[in-house]
Amino acid sequence: xxxxxxxxxxxxxxxxxxxxxxxxxxxxxxxxxxxxxxxxxxxxxxxxxxxxxxxxxxxxxxxxxxxxxxxxxxxxxxxxxxxxxxxxxxxxxxxxxxxxxxxxxxxxxxxxxxxxxxxxxxxxxxxxxxxxxxxxxxxxxxxxxxxxxxxxxxxxxxxxxxxxxxxxxxxxxxxxxxxxxxxxxxxxxxxxxxxxxxxxxxxxxxxxxxxxxxxxxxxxxxxxxxxxxxxxxxxxxxxxxxxxxxxxxxxxxxxxxxxxxxxxxxxxxxxxxxxxxxxxxxxxxxxxxxxxxxxxxxxxxxxxxxxxxxxxxxxxxxxxxxxxxxxxxxxxxxxxxxxxxxxxxxxxxxxxxxxxxxxxxxxxxxxxxxxxxxxxxxxxxxxxxxxxxxxxxxxxxxxxxx
Numbered sequence: 001x002x003x004x005x006x007x008x009x010x011x012x013x014x015x016x017x018x019x020x021x022x023x024x025x026x027x028x029x030x031x032x033x034x035x036x037x038x039x040x041x042x043x044x045x046x047x048x049x050x051x052x053x054x055x056x057x058x059x060x061x062x063x064x065x066x067x068x069x070x071x072x073x074x075x076x077x078x079x080x081x082x083x084x085x086x087x088x089x090x091x092x093x094x095x096x097x098x099x100x101x102x103x104x105x106x107x108x109x110x111x112x113x114x115x116x117x118x119x120x121x122x123x124x125x126x127x128x129x130x131x132x133x134x135x136x137x138x139x140x141x142x143x144x145x146x147x148x149x150x151x152x153x154x155x156x157x158x159x160x161x162x163x164x165x166x167x168x169x170x171x172x173x174x175x176x177x178x179x180x181x182x183x184x185x186x187x188x189x190x191x192x193x194x195x196x197x198x199x200x201x202x203x204x205x206x207x208x209x210x211x212x213x214x215x216x217x218x219x220x221x222x223x224x225x226x227x228x229x230x231x232x233x234x235x236x237x238x239x240x241x242x243x244x245x246x247x248x249x250x251x252x253x254x255x256x257x258x259x260x261x262x263x264x265x266x267x268x269x270x271x272x273x274x275x276x277x278x279x280x281x282x283x284x285x286x287x288x289x290x291x292x293x294x295x296x297x298x299x300x301x302x303x304x305x306x307x308x309x310x311x312x313x314x315x316x317x318x319x320x321x322x323x324x325x326x327x328x329x330x331x332x333x334x335x336x337x338x339x340x341x342x343x344x345x346x347x348x349x350x351x352x353x354x355x356x357x358x359x360x361x362x363x364x365x366x367x368x369x370x371x372x373x374x375x376x377x378x379x380x381x382x383x384x385x386x387x388x389x390x391x392x393x394x395x396x397x398x399x400x401x402x
Contacts (some may be wrong), residue, residue: 008038010070017064022334026353030057033064037074051085059338061304076259083217096134100340101214107178114145137348150181164197171244175375186397193289201230207249224263231268247306247373250274276315290401293324296368303374322399332358337380359384
């Protein structure tokens with residue numbers, strides 16, 4: 001039985017979390033993580049009337065938890081408080097929140113008609129209408145769908161994967177399946193170059209992070225339970241590692257399930273790995289594929305959730321192993337998009353203010369590519385810098401010797 005989080009007792013009121021909070025810096029209306037998290041939790045335990053609707057301004061970036069010297073799960077407290085106490089009044093913006101968060105449903109509906117839907121949502125008049133009605137800011141471009149899913153591509157190539165002596169199971173997530181199948185293809189290419197085959201889970205649902213962010217906690221819990229059961233099945237049957245190419249998905253599957261959604265994933269959490277950690281360990285154990293020089297300059301942006309786990313080290317060390325690559329690791333903080341947060345009209349100005357320092361650094365770097373592990377960071381960087389932004393795995397795929 002998962003116990004209630006009482007880590008607020010460890011808070012020493014140093015306010016370091018508030019100093020590191022990108023929202024507190026950009027939006028004076030946000031009380032800050034200390035007040036919303038440990039201070040507020042003590043009051044909310046006494047009475048739900050102490051719930052403050054300002055908690056919705058939190059981006060769940062976890063930078064407060066990264067900074068906290070006492071290990072207080074501040075971001076988790078805020079998310080759990082929202083699941084318990086936030087009021088879900090019927091409003092037209094609920095349509096927006098539903099569309100942005102139910103990624104499996106929307107991807108399934110949209111991918112067969114991707115060229116049409118992408119064209120329509122990119123029209124300025126349509127953007128203006130969405131801005132005035134459902135509250136998607138008209139300066140934002142909704143993510144483009146792929147005409148065909150990654151799973152459809154995989155079905156045509158799955159027989160090739162059985163010939164490899166080592167196998168991993170791939171949690172591809174919504175982004176790869178519906179928006180960027182090429183990243184999944186690059187992942188398979190890199191794994192195969194290391195003599196590793198790739199298998200998919202029989203059943204997979206969205207990790208749940210957009211559902212959590214938009215208040216659909218019951219649906220997020222259903223997804224978490226299904227995913228955890230799928231992980232348990234493949235680990236029991238194949239003793240397999242589950243690898244994700246999304247730093248946010250990997251974080252959510254391991255950390256948010258027990259702490260925010262109260263789903264016990266103790267049997268599988270240690271077998272879920274973000275891809276660059278898996279790759280670097282494999283490289284160091286003698287599985288480095290033949291690599292050709294990539295004579296490009298790249299700038300690397302660390303996503304917030306990857307920084308929370310300390311996983312950026314693996315990505316950086318992996319990038320350093322690509323010959324010919326000029327790597328600049330940016331001293332950057334949150335990009336400001338925070339999943340669906342920055343698409344919303346009420347959050348847009350805060351989102352842009354948070355990300356402006358990152359955008360300026362990238363614009364002045366004169367790089368060929370920006371590199372980041374997070375799909376929403378990619379969208380934010382490309383939209384505000386015009387620099388092509390790719391995943392570390394795709395850069396590694398470019399470096400594979402023919």
